[in-house]
Amino acid sequence: MVDQTTEPYDAVVVGSGAGGAMAAYVLTKAGASVLMLEAGRDYSPDEAPMLNLSRDAPLRGTGTPDKPFGFYDAIVDGGWEVPDEPYSKAEGSDFMWFRSRMLGGRTNHWGRNSFRMGPYDFKPYTRDGLGVDWPISYEDISPWYDRTERIVGVYGANLGLENHPDSGPGVLQPPPAMRVWELFLKAGGDALGVPVVPARRAILTRKIDEREACYWASPCGRGCAIGAAFQTTTSLIPWAKATGKLTVQTGAMVYEVMLDASGKASGVRYIDKATGAHREARGRVVILAASTGETARILLNSQPNGRSEGLANSSGQLGRNLMDTVGSNISAYFPALEGRPVYNEDGAMGLHAYIPFWLYREQAAGRLDFPRGYHVEIGGGFREPGLGGYGDLDGYGSDLRRAVRGRYGAQIGLTQRGEMIPNEKSFCTIDPDLKDRHGIPVLKFSFGWSEHELKQVAHFQSAMRDLVDRLGGTILGDVPSPDKAISVGGEIIHEVGTARMGAKASASVVDGFNRTWDVDNLYLTDGSVFASKAHKNPTLTIMALAMRSADHIADRLRMGEL
Amino acid sequence: MKHTLIRRLPIVDRRTTLRWLFAGLAAGQLAACGELGGEFSWSPPEALTGKGYGTDPDLLDPKTPWPLTLTAAELKTVGALVDLILPADGDWPSASAAGVPLFIDEWVSAPYPSQQEQRGLILPGLAWLDNEARKGGEPSFAEASPEVRRGILDRxxxxxxxxxxxETAGRFFSRMRALTIGAYYTTAEGWKEIGYPGNRPASGPYEGPSSEAMSHLRSAVEAMGLTLVSG
Known part of the structure; x- marks a missing residue:
């Protein structure tokens, strides 16, 4: 039994996160009518517990399987598990898939780190013969980065660093001042040739439009009701709604793209979760931005005329080339920071400064044993005390109290975020047996790192040891071997690549405008299209590509091509 | 992993111990409990099942839905232990005065895998403390003399x-120490003691380090032969 919606929209957009909301925003601004389908519930940032206290939350706010990033984290009906929506893993593989079921998706809680990919990042194969090149270059996307950063609101500085492009004049907002522990790290880094520079984050340090500047409190992951920390629910979605051209349907679990007799996409089928009814939504163009995993799942489950390989998969690349960011951590204690004067170090909560990859020349000259870069995110300061991080303290009583006080503000966490090269071991398929509660076949993940990533972890560990040593610090706990230290695939929540972009229909799923090679009016505007996974956090690039793609779609709609 | 300390009596799990205890009570042989002070088993209690707060709780009005489960005797042991970990000190209250035992109860009663695993270490650990105290001729850990309690912890x-x-007792203590510190320094008193100055909205640009903080940093950095360049 299928209910048909009567009205055909110009575009049906599946997903309301970074890629879907950007596409809907650009299209509605261009005058197109858009239906946005979101699998989760409606969500308003007014629900964000911005100034609630951890001590008032269950378990002092500590993460649980219900709320893995803590009780107050914004994510609704999601996390590493979604109730009754399982996924499976191939034997011998581990993979973690973070999902949400809410309007705005994971943009409601992301870290807001917004680093541009650079010229090398779009042509990695040309540079070192590994992976594949993108069909577009940095020059193609550069103006779209500017436009995206301008409307999103990104703080940062133009530093002229290799492969870390500057933004256009007047695009960036001023970065917040570095804090003591960041300046401390910078002093050590300066001596060793390791740069510690202002970070780039999608957080307003100056008010623009109806959104306020950051007020230097409240963890960003809780959601930002004042609009300072970027999320689509305070920006792109309300702006698209204000055009009068956007219809949002929440609780709509899309499972299939429909084709018409000519082989063009005619719309999508979804389950209305409130009633369980199967429905259809029709549009001149279909845009999937359901997330790297869900977009691949919808296409693999769309099997027109019994084509078991799925839709838009003539290349056989759909579901393949799954990548995540390389992650590992080192935490260190610095006696020199003990007893320093207290002041408010919450700031913008996350990075004011970070360590961008600094060894491109050495890498190009063959002096490193790993081919791709990483950056280091740094965390420390007089932060809100939590439940963790006391495992290495010893003894009890008043001495212990003194040790806790001394340690406060004297610890710095160094977090590696590195590039992964696509490999044969890492992909997703449809599980032949398992279905979710809606009866939709689920994804099965295979994942494995290669020597490239493990050697990169080893380099990070050794570089950070040097930095910690130079600053008289002590590494806390053991530093495990790289194969133990490296994150589980998916754990960094930067999964991309399952429908990669390429110059040839034979080796990629979409072209340089995010259009599937096989279906002329079917576009993908999420992380699935990434041809490589630079060490830079993917959300900004997802949005810039979605904006560029949607602009191209708007042109085609205007010209009557769709 | 099961670690059993074999002393004079055969190996029993905690539930068996409890059965003996109740049997003893029923028979009016309470005094016999003291005799149990020799043997000990770290077998975990059955994990609690039940509902957590779910995947979409009301974040603006937090509620802890699970019932607390520690007995009055266990809470007394917890109180005695956490007050040794963080005793009152000058202006600062003891851990129990700051409400830590209630938090420990909430923690071990939470129906989540991690908390239940810890419950499996903590409940036997509390019984172990009593057992050790009885070996020292005391009725329980909570009622033992400060010397006996310290003697137990020192090991x-x-x-x-x-x-x-x-080793298992050491892991139990280490877990309780981390939980006690975490629970204590998340209270208003803990924030005050440690000097967490944040969670305060402000207007205008971020102020950055105070001049005192910068002079301190400058001396620290220069003492290491490094140069401070402001960000």
Missing amino acids: VAFKDRIPPEL
């Missing part, structure tokens, strides 16, 4: 000095 609280047969 499990210092990482380099824990004898191999007390």
Whole structure:
């Protein structure tokens, strides 16, 4: 039994996160009518517990399987598990898939780190013969980065660093001042040739439009009701709604793209979760931005005329080339920071400064044993005390109290975020047996790192040891071997690549405008299209590509091509 | 992993111990409990099942839905232990005065896998403390003299000095220490003691380090032969 919606929209957009909301925003601004389908519930940032206290939350706010990033984290009906929506893993593989079921998706809680990919990042194969090149270059996307950063609101500085492009004049907002522990790290880094520079984050340090500047409190992951920390629910979605051209349907679990007799996409089928009814939504163009995993799942489950390989998969690349960011951590204690004067170090909560990859020349000259870069995110300061991080303290009583006080503000966490090269071991398929509660076949993940990533972890560990040593610090706990230290695939929540972009229909799923090679009016505007996974956090690039793609779609709609 | 300390009596799990205890009570042989002070088993209690707060709780009005489960006797043991970990000190209250035992109860009663795993270490650990106290001729850990209590902790609280047969007890203590510190320093008193100055909205640009903080940093950095360049 299928209910048909009567009205055909110009575009049906599946997903309301970074890629879907950007596409809907650009299209509605261009005058197109858009239906946005979101699998989760409606969500308003007014629900964000911005100034609630951890001590008032269950378990002092500590993460649980219900709320893995803590009780107050914004994510609704999601996390590493979604109730009754399982996924499976191939034997011998581990993979973690973070999902949400809410309007705005994971943009409601992301870290807001917004680093541009650079010229090398779009042509990695040309540079070192590994992976594949993108069909577009940095020059193609550069103006779209500017436009995206301008409307999103990104703080940062133009530093002229290799492969870390500057933004256009007047695009960036001023970065917040570095804090003591960041300046401390910078002093050590300066001596060793390791740069510690202002970070780039999608957080307003100056008010623009109806959104306020950051007020230097409240963890960003809780959601930002004042609009300072970027999320689509305070920006792109309300702006698209204000055009009068956007219809949002929440609780709509899309499972299939429909084709018409000519082989063009005619719309999508979804389950209305409130009633369980199967429905259809029709549009001149279909845009999937359901997330790297869900977009691949919808296409693999769309099997027109019994084509078991799925839709838009003539290349056989759909579901393949799954990548995540390389992650590992080192935490260190610095006696020199003990007893320093207290002041408010919450700031913008996350990075004011970070360590961008600094060894491109050495890498190009063959002096490193790993081919791709990483950056280091740094965390420390007089932060809100939590439940963790006391495992290495010893003894009890008043001495212990003194040790806790001394340690406060004297610890710095160094977090590696590195590039992964696509490999044969890492992909997703449809599980032949398992279905979710809606009866939709689920994804099965295979994942494995290669020597490239493990050697990169080893380099990070050794570089950070040097930095910690130079600053008289002590590494806390053991530093495990790289194969133990490296994150589980998916754990960094930067999964991309399952429908990669390429110059040839034979080796990629979409072209340089995010259009599937096989279906002329079917576009993908999420992380699935990434041809490589630079060490830079993917959300900004997802949005810039979605904006560029949607602009191209708007042109085609205007010209009557769709 | 099961670590059993074999002393004079055969190995029993905690539930068996409890059955003996109740049997003893029924028979009016309460005094016999003291005799149990020799043997001990770290078998975990059955994990609690039940509902957590779910995947979409009301974040603006937090509620802890699960019932607390520690007995009055266990809470007394917890109180005695956490007050040794963080005793009152000058202006600062003891851990129990700051409400830590209630938090420990909430923690071990939470129906989540991690908390239940810890419950499996903590509940036997509390019984172990009593058992050790009884070996020292005291009725329980909570009622033991400060010397006896410290004597027990001294064997499990210092990482380099824990004898191999007390490895599990050492893990129990280490977990309780981390939970006690975490619970204490998340209270208003803890924030005050540690000097967490944040969670305060402000207007205008971020102020950055105070001049005192910068002078301190400058001396620290220069003492290492490094140069401070402001960000």
